[in-house]
Amino acid sequence: MLTFEMSAGERTIVEPSRKIPVIDDVDVLVIGVGTAGSAAALAAARNGARTLAVDVGGYVGGTGSAALMCLYTIPYSKTYGICREFIDGMADRGGAVRGPVIPFDPESFKQVALEKLQQAGVRLLFYTWAVDTIVQGGVVKGVVIENKSGRQAILAKVVIDASGDGDVAAGAGAKFVLGRETDAKMRPMSVVFRMGPVDVTRIKAYRDAHPQDFSPDPGHNILDIEQKIVRLDGFFDIVRSANSRGVLDKNIHYLRLYGIAGETGNLYINTVRVYGVDGTKTEDLTRAQQESMRQIRQIAAFVKAEIPGFADAVILETAVMMGVRETRRILGDHVLGIEDCGSARRFRDVIMTAEAHMVPGVEIHSPDGGEGAANDAYVAGIELPFNEFSVPYGSLLPSGLDGILVAGRCISTTHEADGWTRSQPMAMQIGQAAGTAAALSVRSNRPPRQVDIDALQRTLREQRANIILPGENISSPEHGV
Template identity: 40%
Template sequence: MSSRTPRRTYSRELPEAAPVDVLVVGSGPSGLGAALAAARNGASVRLVERFGFLGGNLTAGLVGPCMTSFSLDGQTQLVRGVFDEFVRRMAEVGGAVHPSETRSGSPYSGFMVYGHEAVTPFDPEAAKSVAVEMCQEAGVELLLHTFVVDTLTEGRQVTGVVVANKSGPSVLPATTVIDCTGDGDIAAWSGAGFDMGREGDGQTQPMTLFFRVSEVDDEEVRAYQRAHPEERFPFQGLVERAREEGAFRLPRRGVQLFKTLEPGVWRINTTRVLGLDGTDATDLTTGELTARRQVTELLRFFHEWLPGMGNCKLLDTAATIGVRETRRVRGEHLLTLEELTSGHAFEDTVAVAGYPVDIHSPTGPEGPFDDGIPPTANVYEIPYRTLVPRDLDNVLLSGRCVSATHEALAAIRVMPPSFAMGEAAGTAAALALRQGVDPRAVDVPALQRQLLDQGAYLGPRFESARLGG
């Protein structure tokens, strides 16, 4: 809303829930990692989620597969801990393929090679059930169908949040709050500084509505890709020809599609909505409507132009449009592209990743992995200070709202690094409570030791020290 929007003062007394040690807002990959780690380390944890199920982009967003949790060369699994347990538990019920069993250039990786070694195909329904099981086993209190609408602050402390749901508005107090909203809502509403978009014009990456199609001829799709190894993106030649002939004006240079675990069923990541603000409800509404119109047009293109997809049917669309980038909260350290490309070593490393910079152009059809952006190191590190907002003492960040540049965020925003950052944030919150300090003052070497003890991986130099090398 603009500064000229009419204002009205509104006040009332609100019921207040019992306080908890750690309040996690958002149950996507970051929120799951944070809630489970905090609870397993002895904290009382409440997890607030706006949908009626857990998972965020894993489930409501239909985003998949999980991008690589391995080094860029596909040789070393980097994201382990909670993420690996989550995947293995889904695999046990037939709901996932472990990333060690997938290869780039395959249908599971969308036939893409760069950055797509060792992806994780999974079923969103398996993700929903496994997420709930893990949270309940750990003693996490779940509060679904609930939006956070405001925060309560005293100086640099967030004392609680105001939520709204079918029970009406209420207050949820907590000692520590972990912002896993993706948009940095908690930090921003509490007065933390933030940036949005790329330097120069503030434009953010486009929104995308995932959808799934069924009744695809899998072998015919594979045969086309085998016959066109020169294409950088699936069906790129057909998309270009359709544009040249004026038959279709498609939002991307190819059709990004990923094979699911079910025969004939593929995820489609091809809608693209530009120039909108994911923190603005009006823009989100516009994005949903625009993307759903694109789904209809894409299906018509599939039927008329794409081998193996002439008889495909729309299975479902995501419950919400996917937002790649909004607020990046200013933290104690700003993670930069140069640090990712050089593999900079940090003293306070709490996560490592190998996914490359994946910027979808804010203004056109380009991306991901366009020329001009240097490749990341095979393994790069994420320091704890990127999770610590500069302006707040008892709040931690995780996921795509952490302190990073536009370019660096484009690498670490995907789901496996988000799990790792969430696990680090949740562990830090519980450790800070035991130490009687704010999370920003936590003993980082103790935090690193605890992460290693619970199965996380922090890179070769930490592994060498752990093994006494």
């Protein structure tokens, strides 16, 4: 209970200091059991650490499950480690397709990842916010949480911040960059939604008759009824016509559809775009949610009336979690830049190597809008190659702090480089590396910054991660181990 002590003109409440119970003391504490956090917790436990994973939701998967972002946009052949293991687990149950891109069922991810976490002995605490960070002499010692049971503390030898927003590292005083370096603008938010039933054969007939109406990039233009893969960016002309008639907002330039669907099925629509909002502010998240629902009403009515195959479709589901693309990036020992990615720089302390469907200079989901317009290279302009890039361990180590690693979209990169590292297969590879490093740190009784990098790389390779060291010429663990 707090006493109301508001003095004239001062709108604050005094919260007296109090003791809070320490409910656990673990080796590795993972905050956020989303894309990166699920891989991090699994890797930490498999490598021998007593691991507790905390999430504000009641499920695992974060953006990939609750935000319905259920598509890996790289081919199966370019996936590794725990990411591939999750895909295989889902595909074996019909919940994912091992194709040139990988659509998956978010419910399948929740089940497969949860089972693996439980089998590995990870303990979970759902419906729990991490609200503050416990730091002593620059070393993170644990996290303060809040949930139905009140305010409590959890201590840990190593904390992994996989909250997406870098909440724990920021709470420990880590320096960070919010959004784009030049103006702090962030990529747009989206609420993804699902519609069905859709007659995919009618979409295919339209796509085949109007190839110019779709992205020129083969990876953004996949409709394979036999394999049950839909991943389409386009309908540019129909959307433009709807813009001119006032049926669709002028800043919507294309439709992005994906899902597991044969001749008929349900498709996810990732076309809502809300600009000028900050995912670290609850007022902005609330505004973005309401604006997204307005856009969903408009887009759903439009596709039902005008997109071939959608005549019988209704809205089946809207994501329960806001799709936040960008907020804080924690400043680490190494800030991964576009010059690193573009030159395929090899690092002595590499913890993951991957191939991104990106080129330097191409913006993905620009904070300035215009996505899908004729001058947007990523969606409408060019055929994108796959380019190798690597992430060093230094990008997971917040500068000036120890006892903590970051994983997922809050790692230390620039805004441009984050276009390469932010996708889910990358986030999972980074998560696997963070979890493995945390376990080795505990086992060797050394802080994360002093983990034996050779041992880390060896362990990651043994566990099917992809790592290419300077001077090496191997490109996958199949060849490397």
